Amino acid sequence: MSASTRLLLACLSLLSLIGCSEPQRDSTIRSRGFVYCGQDTPTTFNPQLIDGGLTADTLAAQIFDRLLMLDPVSHQPLPSLARSWTISDDGLEYTFKLRKGIEFQTTEWFKPTRRFNAQDVVFSFQRIINPKHPFHAVSGGRYPWFESQGFSELIAHIEMNDSHTVTFVLTRPDNAFLSNLATSYAVIHSQEYAQRLLKAGQLQQLDMKPIGTGPFYLAQYLPDDLIRLGRHWGYWQGAAPMEQVVFDISARGTGTLAKLLSKECDVLSSPVASQLPVISNSEEFELMAQTGMNVAFVALNNDKAVLQDLRVRQAINLAINRDNLLNSVYYGTGTKAKSILPPMSWAYNHASQALDYDPDQARALLAEAGYADDLILTMWVPIEPRPYNPSPRKTAELIQADLKAVGVRLIILAQESVSRLSSTSASNSDMQLTGWIADNGDPDNFLRPLLSCSAKAAGLNVANWCELSFDNLLELASRTNQLEQRVNYYHLAQDILDQQVPVIPLAHGVHFQVHHQSLGGLQLSPFGTRSFASVYRSE
Template structure:
């Protein structure tokens, strides 16, 4: 029995839904909502606790709002829960004026008695940065994205000025601060709800049964099966046209395509590239594409003795045929990566000295390092297709063949999903095939979370590489007020990556999304997050 069928059976008992029958037989269901396929199972509903996946990529934009949002074209921060802001002359104080009259969601487990205010902002960020906060250690006490940015070291204080005003005090200037407040991780929770849970002795419920100000709220969750959202009638930007959104999380790969073609799903996120011809041939579906701010890369654990040798890292880089990856995995839809930064980034170095495909050079370097015949490595590989890599298993197998051709034996360890901040996983692997979807348009959002020294402790720096010259360049870039100087710092930082090779950029993917032709108002973003508040159905 499919997840969608089980959902229909389950919802019969819910008075809020009418006519829960097969959508092909009851057109009212198609007007009330839609089914979204192609995502992984969430481990939490609080994006502060994760570094990607369904919770951060899609759910967060439905349940929560943030102080700021990103313009999808200019990539610049725009007002959201904060309607305006000012910055002190020394760049250390940010004061935000907040929207008024915004309602938190009313759910079966919480009924708010007041609107959103500055207390909610202070609660949401102090939970993350203050070790003594009563909610800091709840649900594990790990905030990987914030840890990778050293948010606790950056923010000295967050305080209420008045109910409509909040002030952030920084320890140093940071050009990326506003953009970081617009990411999917910087969501605003209800302090009133948190206080009630704390008094009831159930603080962990804040991450399992969340409350936000977004267009939908969590209604029902069946692990490995489905997540159902219901419309927030008091949404401050206008009530969403759809009554419900169902995330079918019960299958992966070709299973999701079969569900799409049989009309069990209305939307399929990140279809495998080989599926695109089949989708294009079906007039019932529209295929849309978004050039993404993303990168697929291979992280090399530089703490492993063999990979501590820069000659070995360079040899692995020389051995990988990226053109073959683009044709066999991306089917011509991606672009070759020569940097972590994608070409659409304003800090992309078009004169990069990144190493090219050269098997002969790889053999020479391995011989010089003494590993021409006896190098054996393990590679952790997530199986979940992502915008930056539509088929990780195939990518891994091609890399395995490339390395075998130069005498490096690779054992692939496949996982449903590689948890990049699990030290157990990282300490037992030499290579990790992974990637990154930018949370905002700032180049710092690629370089700092993935390669800074702080990101090692957070677990996002899978290479465990820490270079003080690289670190200093990131700090200088975050402090300078001169854009041309900042650009130069980022160019120099990319030069260090080209020389040291802690990671091997592979490709930049195009994010595809398929939806039934009757759905209108679906948006795509280069940062992966998008709200369903404007989606409606029109059968004409």
């Protein structure tokens, strides 16, 4: 069933968020918008509440804006809703001058009476850091990405100096602060909309029927079926060329490649590596590639007694043949990972002494630890392809074979979900096959949310590993303004990871995206986020 047919059925069944006026034919959708395939079903439309997935990777860039954005080349923060900023000499106060005249989206459920101002900035961040805020506990009251960064402890308070000036006062200097405000999680909500929901007692609607200042607004959502975005005519950078974007999130019927070839989809995100030759041989489609700031890795659950033994963690690392993974899963498109940080990071340790493939040494370590042939482990595996891992199931099966060769039986627990926060089987498993797409170019964005003690408390540190010496190095790196010293601290932090092996880096993937040749203006970002504000159709 095509996305356009499902749109018609949605209208007839009265399940849409807003009413539909008339049936839309495929040709109408193609002339006035496009269909995007290859994503999961969101649990919320507020990226503040999650740690990744469709909402954070793609939807947030369409619905919301942030104070800052990231330059895709230099990875440095650029103005967005904030037109400029100043930093105090002690590095504790960041004052932002906000743009004027920016309009919030108008929908069937909300029509704004004022434009964006400092109240919206204060509201958006106070909800996160203030436990007494009326919206703090809404939708579960967890802000995993911010918790992993220790954001609430970092912000002393937020001051609204005037209607278009805001000051963030920090408890300590943090070199990554501006970059963090440019991530897809640091979105700005409408305070006026929130106040109206508060009076109506409909607080959760803020997260499921969002209002932002982005180029598109949420027009329709059918879980496990489709999401439709409509053009925000009042967008401050000019209305988007496309009237609508339809996300096909259905798992029914043919696969995503078949939908692309049959023109049910115009864009396919993260095609499986084995599909690339088919796509490349077609003149109808254009294949885009972006070296990603990402990593696929296996997290070893340090809360499990058997994995608290360093020899066992080292043995598992030594047993995995990464070259085989690159050939069989990535088809030569990935890069072997020696570190959580990708080689393109300015803090990457090229002198890393990380252990590599050595099955004989792996057997010896297991025998020394008392597990010659009787060790059984479980590994949680999300099966959805991601830019850092184009085929998680195949990756898991190859790791399973590698471990069997050294006497370890691995039981694979395959799951549909990619969230590390919502699966009981994930938190109870011995290992997790997972990964990370950086939200900005700062190395802190890899190391802190994945492996710090605060990230363990937040649930993002799925290795359940907490090492104070590692955390201290991250703190020192965040406080110094000397780049050479920062690099040294990050190298020392990576040395600890090489020695302790809380996680096993596997590969850094290339982000692929394919689209019909009639579409122009599509972009890729090393951070996974991309706006559709400039997408157009040439035929």
